[in-house]
Amino acid sequence: MSVSSRLLERPHTLAALLVLLASLPFLVNPFYLGVVVLGVIYALAVLGLYFVMGLAGQLSLAQGAFFGVGAYTAAILSTRFDWPFPATMGATVAAGVLVGVALGYTTLRLTGHYLALATIGFAVIANIVFLHWKPVTNGADGIAGVKPPVVGGFILDQNFFYYYVALAFLAVGALVGWRLKRSRIGLAFLAIREDQLAASTTGINVLNVKVLAFTLSTVYGAVAGGLYAHGLTHYISPDNFAFELSVTMLVMLLLGGQATVPGAIVGAMLVTALPEVLRFLDRYYLAVYGVAVVLLVVFLPQGLWGWLESAVARRPRRLEGR
Amino acid sequence: MSVTGDVLLAVDGLSKHFGGVKAVDDVSLEIAPGRICSLIGPNGSGKSTLINVLSGLYGATRGSISLLGQDITRRRPDERVRLGLARTFQNIRLFKGLSVLENVMTGQHCRTSSGLFRALLHPASRREEAATRKRALRELEFVGLPDVAAAPAGSLAYGRQRLVEIARALASDPTLLLLDEPAAGLNPHETEALDRTLRQIVGRGITVLLVEHDMNLVMGVSDHITVLNFGRKISAGTPEQVQADPGVIEAYLGTGDARGADAQR
Numbered sequence: 001m002s003v004s005s006r007l008l009e010r011p012h013t014l015a016a017l018l019v020l021l022a023s024l025p026f027l028v029n030p031f032y033l034g035v036v037v038l039g040v041i042y043a044l045a046v047l048g049l050y051f052v053m054g055l056a057g058q059l060s061l062a063q064g065a066f067f068g069v070g071a072y073t074a075a076i077l078s079t080r081f082d083w084p085f086p087a088t089m090g091a092t093v094a095a096g097v098l099v100g101v102a103l104g105y106t107t108l109r110l111t112g113h114y115l116a117l118a119t120i121g122f123a124v125i126a127n128i129v130f131l132h133w134k135p136v137t138n139g140a141d142g143i144a145g146v147k148p149p150v151v152g153g154f155i156l157d158q159n160f161f162y163y164y165v166a167l168a169f170l171a172v173g174a175l176v177g178w179r180l181k182r183s184r185i186g187l188a189f190l191a192i193r194e195d196q197l198a199a200s201t202t203g204i205n206v207l208n209v210k211v212l213a214f215t216l217s218t219v220y221g222a223v224a225g226g227l228y229a230h231g232l233t234h235y236i237s238p239d240n241f242a243f244e245l246s247v248t249m250l251v252m253l254l255l256g257g258q259a260t261v262p263g264a265i266v267g268a269m270l271v272t273a274l275p276e277v278l279r280f281l282d283r284y285y286l287a288v289y290g291v292a293v294v295l296l297v298v299f300l301p302q303g304l305w306g307w308l309e310s311a312v313a314r315r316p317r318r319l320e321g322r
Numbered sequence: 323m324s325v326t327g328d329v330l331l332a333v334d335g336l337s338k339h340f341g342g343v344k345a346v347d348d349v350s351l352e353i354a355p356g357r358i359c360s361l362i363g364p365n366g367s368g369k370s371t372l373i374n375v376l377s378g379l380y381g382a383t384r385g386s387i388s389l390l391g392q393d394i395t396r397r398r399p400d401e402r403v404r405l406g407l408a409r410t411f412q413n414i415r416l417f418k419g420l421s422v423l424e425n426v427m428t429g430q431h432c433r434t435s436s437g438l439f440r441a442l443l444h445p446a447s448r449r450e451e452a453a454t455r456k457r458a459l460r461e462l463e464f465v466g467l468p469d470v471a472a473a474p475a476g477s478l479a480y481g482r483q484r485l486v487e488i489a490r491a492l493a494s495d496p497t498l499l500l501l502d503e504p505a506a507g508l509n510p511h512e513t514e515a516l517d518r519t520l521r522q523i524v525g526r527g528i529t530v531l532l533v534e535h536d537m538n539l540v541m542g543v544s545d546h547i548t549v550l551n552f553g554r555k556i557s558a559g560t561p562e563q564v565q566a567d568p569g570v571i572e573a574y575l576g577t578g579d580a581r582g583a584d585a586q587r
Contacts, residue, residue: 179441179442180438180441182451183436183441183447183451184431184434184441184450184451184454185441187427187428188428188431190417191420191428194418194420195415195418197415198411198416198417199417199428200378200400201378201399201400201403201411202403202408202431202432202490202491203400203403203404203408203428203429203431203432204432205400
């Protein structure tokens with residue numbers, strides 16, 4: 001059961017998943033390419049939750065708001081100040097660090113559900129700011145015309161090409177997440193998830209380590225938001241970052257499997273695609289979706305990836321039994 | 323007190339009050355390095371509270387604690403570990419979902435330094451992780467559990483979990499190890515093994531402060547004993563001196579605690 005020995009968490013499993021993702025644009029109907037791009041972008045944001053919630057065990061309910069902070073940062077810098085894509089993306093990292101450190105050090109001092117409460121508050125406040133700080137955010141009208149990235153004079157504004165831009169970010173994010181889990185820091189995250197008090201008397205600076213996990217989540221969220229602003233419709237508005245988005249991202253993580261990188265990615269991709277797959281349900285969609293989430297949490301508490309993992313782990317024994 | 327030479331831990335006038343309850347009341351004691359000191363007393367006499375104040379889980383109401391001459395009264399628990407003060411818990415607190423090896427590896431956290439960027443970019447972090455793993459295996463071997471490294475910590479039998487917790491504490495390179503009732507729930511055979519392990523720990527130059535109810539273990543292994551009752555220190559000295567102290571006998575018999583009979587003997 002050692003973290004590093006789990007079958008589906010070997011490096012080649014992650015590599016296989018990334019290869020599969022890289023071939024996805026050739027496999028899906030071009031009509032759905034936008035959904036796949038969105039899935040990859042959401043996956044990066046959900047990977048942020050994997051650090052703070054999956055590894056460090058802290059419930060954060062504002063991933064959608066951090067996503068929004070990144071999106072607005074990128075959109076404003078791109079449309080008003082003409083910053084190129086690499087510069088705005090750098091700014092989203094800075095915005096993520098700023099929000100993570102400020103919110104983390106003020107709310108993570110206390111144990112308990114303070115982070116959950118504070119992040120709900122942040123999510124609601126952020127949306128009000130997006131909606132009403134008109135001189136900066138353009139209010140309900142949103143910001144249109146966010147410029148796509150340009151590589152060697154080639155404008156990457158089509159979903160097909162932009163997909164690979166987003167996937168490059170996701171791949172780096174996934175490798176960082178995968179590597180970090182096996183590091184000294186990752187072990188400290190897990191120790192805090194298991195027992196904060198014991199972690200502190202074992203020599204772990206619980207506050208700093210929690211703030212680090214939280215800041216990783218805000219940075220991932222903000223960077224993903226920046227990708228969202230620069231791609232797809234090149235348009236953002238406050239509706240895109242409502243509180244529901246934070247909840248949806250939480251569902252993505254829970255569904256995929258909290259404490260694994262592939263789980264977070266698979267969960268995000270599936271939940272993003274779900275509305276398309278279940279389109280035939282029409283107005284019953286939300287009801288079916290809700291029931292599906294409840295069933296998953298009850299019957300697959302470790303998420304799809306956790307379930308797959310234990311299924312793979314059981315197989316050799318079954319063979320021996322024959 | 324007959325402490326000569328340097329003092330490892332000095333506790334001066336330490337109190338911990340919970341509202342009107344004086345769980346620890348004006349306790350002073352000194353611990354010399356290289357010995358096994360014990361803290362005994364009837365149930366509710368403040369032993370565990372004192373350990374919690376020493377390890378930083380509770381703030382002191384009054385008084386001071388210094389480790390190797392350094393005032394640690396207001397330090398965080400993790401800072402105290404870094405300064406050399408490690409502990410175990412009466413009700414074992416392992417990271418149950420992690421493997422035994424990972425549990426012990428966390429003990430090395432404060433002795434290693436790879437942060438976020440080094441873990442991602444620098445090969446030295448891999449070497450550090452390998453060294454941490456090796457060290458953790460050594461500690462598991464030391465406590466006699468070399469074969470369960472990969473098992474989930476929560477799956478081990480009670481007595482073995484206690485040993486893992488000791489190994490985790492040892493992995494932080496402590497100069498002073500606080501053991502809160504390590505023999506609780508152990509069978510006589512395991513207690514005997516614990517006795518040997520305690521002596522081996524002292525043999526490594528680590529000082530032990532033992533809180534324990536098992537009087538055979540305490541009287542056999544301790545160099546010095548401090549007795550608490552109702553949060554106050556009522557006696558201190560060698561096992562012989564403490565056992566002959568009428569105040570101690572009264573404290574134990576007065577509570578009607580069956581274990582008190584052991585202290586009297």
